[in-house]
Amino acid sequence: MIHLHDSLSGRRQPLETLEPGHVRLYVCGVTVYDYCHLGHARVMIVFDMFVRYLRAQGWRVTYVRNITDIDDKIINRARETDDTPEAIALRFAEAMREDEAALGLEAPNQEPTATGHVEQIIAMIERLVETGAAYVGESDGDRADVYYDVSTFENYGALSGRRTEDLRAGARIAVNESKTDPLDFVLWKAVKPGEPSWESPWGPGRPGWHIECSAMSTHCLGDSFDIHGGGLDLQFPHHENEIAQSEAATGQRYATRWMHNGFVTVDDEKMSKSLGNFLTIRDVLDRYDAESVRYFVLSSHYRSPLAYTAEAMDAATSSLSRLYTALRDVPGNSVESEAADAFEARFTQAMADDLNTPAAIAVLFEMARESNRLKTREPEEAGAIAVRLRVLGGQIGLLQQSPEAFLQGGQATGPDALDAETVEDLLHERREARNAKDFARADEIRDELTAKGIALEDGPNGTLWRRV
Known part of the structure; x- marks a missing residue:
């Protein structure tokens, strides 16, 4: 039984779903006005891992992740670049999908957009106005804002x-707002000059950010669904507002449980575009293999802060190389193995404990060490453990390349970097020198390769190499 931490109750609870065997998951996606950064990558990777693992355990999963394609940030970027908001959103939504493909992520089952659900958004706002949970602000000619009345939602x-008293003490009402309480939030924004708009009962305008996710999630998954996820930065006010407006509109409990992943930090500060301390996914993938990025993310528990440094990324690549090295030169058999079964039981136990990927990865390393130890004297058992190692790694999206592709396929950067063909030529020359008993030349070649980041491993089946 998988147990997950629920942000709403603050407790770990068994994963029980509204429909047995079927997990309906909604995750808040990206506002597409710029390239995705490493903070976005963490959300994507964490929930990709979660979905993969659930499916590996036999669950049916409907995974919905939205795209916010109309927002103040998109409109502002369009003005800065003398472009249209639609063009900005389309460009960066496509860039986001390219980044996801480069990271090796599986696409969500559904990827709704805010502009594609304006009809559902307006219908939900109408219900909120009818029930008294929302009100229409002062009109400006033929248009008006609509606000959610926070005082109507007890929880x-x-x-x-x-506490609402504490929140209210630090809040204020802007000059251009007609809401009655500083905590009330906008559901529908009356159009301003130069902005895209849609017709509504309150005149031309566009949706507020919070109502978009409520309308999209309930349209795709129903009034109640199993899990709502996203980054910790969305917990307040976005997710708080989603609960209030969704439950007021439907009369049903919104999401059964809430999952939030922790921040990515740089120099002890949260990575964000507003702080200017962010690295785009493309920046990171220019230097590191996508699987190294995934390993880096999963090497910390999903709810913990994740501190990005070049040293941490280098360590992730090195650790992943150790796992791939264990998969090299072993027979690929899947014979029965009590040792492999025991390792799998511990891996599953770790993942059942709120997706404890650091503990699960520690089990993978134990498997790698055991397989290495048995390679020579019990090759069949070593192969059985190695096969299971790859299977378990695959359940969280790791170890799906061939060992050679990962170990030899790293970035060959710098003026003195060697490509794979050059390395093989030097290894051929080294073999020739050793056969001719010219050990001095053979050692020179090894030293040259080592200096250029190529590690050699001489074994009974020849010489293997990998990038360091």
């Missing part, structure tokens, strides 16, 4: 652990 603040 507002439960997800983030905040």
Whole structure:
């Protein structure tokens, strides 16, 4: 039984779903106004891992992750670049999909857009106005804003652990807002000059950010679904507002449980575009293999902060290389193995404990060490453990390349970097020198390769190499 931490209750609870065997998951996606950064990559990788693991365990999963394609940030970027908001959103949505493909992520089952669900958004706002949970602000000619009345929702603040009195003390109403309480939030924004708009009962305008996710998630998954996920930065106010407006509109419990992944930090600060301390996914993939990025993310528990440094990424690549090295030169058999079964049981136990990927990866390393130890004297058992190692790694999206592709396919960067063909030529020359008993030349070649980041491993079946 998988147990997951629920952000709303603050407790770990067994994964029980509304429909037995079927997990319906909604994750807040990206606002597409710029290239995705490593913080976005963490959300994508964490929930990709979660979905892969659930499916490996026999669950049916419907995974929905939205795209916010209309927002103040998109409109502002369009003005800065003398482009249209639609063109900006399309360009960066495509860039996001390219980044996902480069990271080796599986696509969600559904990827709804805000602009594709304006009809559902307007219908939900109408229900909220009808029930008294929302109100229409002062009109400006033929248009008006619509606000959610936070005072009508008794449990507002439960997800983030905040009290409305405390929130109200630090809030204010902007000059151009007609809401009655500083905590009230906008559901529909009256159009301003130069902005895209849609017709509505309150005149031309566009949706507020929070209502978009409520309308998209309930349209795709139903009024109630199993898990709502996203980054910790969305817990308040975005997810708090989603709960309030969704439950007021439907009369049903919104999501059964909430999952939030921790921040990515740089120099002890949260990575964000507003702080200017972010690395795009493309920046990172220019230097590191996509699987190294995935290993780096999964080597910390998904709810913990994740500190990005070049040293941490180098360590991730080195650790992953050790696992791939264990898969080299072993017979690929899947014979029965009590040792492999025991390792799998411990791996599964770690993942059942709130997706404890660091503990699960530690089991993978134990398997690698055991397989290495048995390679010579019990090759069949070593092969059985290695096969299971690859299978378990695959359940969280690791170890799916061939060992040679990973170990030899790293970035050959710098003016003195060697490509694979050159390395093979030097290894051929080294073999020739050793056969001729010219050990001095053979050692020179090894030293040359070592200096250029190529490690050699001489064994009974020849010489293997990998990039360091």
